Amino acid sequence: MADVNGKLKAQYKITESIFKRKLIDEIDNAVRSVKTRRISDGNGLMLVIRPNASATWVWRYKSASKLTDFTLGHMPTMDLDAAREEVHRFQSLLASGINPALQRRIEKLNIASLTDSTHQVRHLYQDWFNARKSILSSHYQTNIEKAFAKHVLPVIGAKLLDEVTPAEIDAILDSISHGGAVEMRKRVAMWLRQMFEFGEIGKLAPVLNSSSSED
Structure with a gap:
């Protein structure tokens, strides 16, 4: 990343120190x-500062003989180096015939898809x-379904996968233990571990270290 930043900086007309001074002056x-x-930085990149002191990175580029002002992000979330890197990335896409605005929309849709219902624990x-039904007896399938319906899904079923914490898994297992169902706790821990390994959710593996052999 340092080499990339060094090459990018050579393309722009102001240094970080000059930029910071200009930023203070222009906000005022x-x-x-x-x-x-x-504040113009070169390569079409500029920082647009409004009277409310908000600052937005805008990249002005030309495509099909038309000038377009493309919003990259906002300070302080996006700093000078990050804005330059975004310009470099979108310039490369533009050179390959890819519309930057269309690419941004696709990226936003991809991010949104990570939080839709298909990424909930219940799914x-x-x-x-x-995936496991074909190798399990109907009796064993019923045991799993009942255990998840009673102990797991009401608690974390609607949660997004990234939102589930080890503490929540511990709480589920502890609640089973407190009810006196020690063997059930072991089975649910084993099933949860298998499920999260199936979904490659490694962060939850440490708390699921209790297991029993399957029937």
Whole structure:
């Protein structure tokens, strides 16, 4: 990354120290004059500063003889180096015939898909259970379904996979133990471990170290 940043910096006309001084001055100017100000950095990259002191990175590029102002991000979430890297990335896409605005929309859709219902625990459970059904007796299938319906799904079934914590798994298992069902706790721990390994959710493996052999 250091080499990339070094090459990128050579393409731009201001250093970080100059940029920081300009930023302070232009924020002050924007607030006092109630006018939008801009700091140009080169390669079409500029920081647009509004009278409310918000600062937005904008990349102006030309495609099909048309100039387009493309919002990259906002300070301080995106700093100068990150904005330059984004310009470099989108310039490469543009050179390959890929529309930057379309690419951004695709990326946002991909991010949104990570939080839809198909990534809930209950869907991972269903995928895992369906993949195992053919090798399990109907009696054993029923045991799994009843255990998850009673102990697991009401607690974390609607949660996104990334939201589940080891503490929540511990709480589920502890609640089973407190009810006196020690053997059931071992079985549920084993099934949960298998399910999360099936979904490659490694962060939950450490708390699922109790297991028993399958019937």
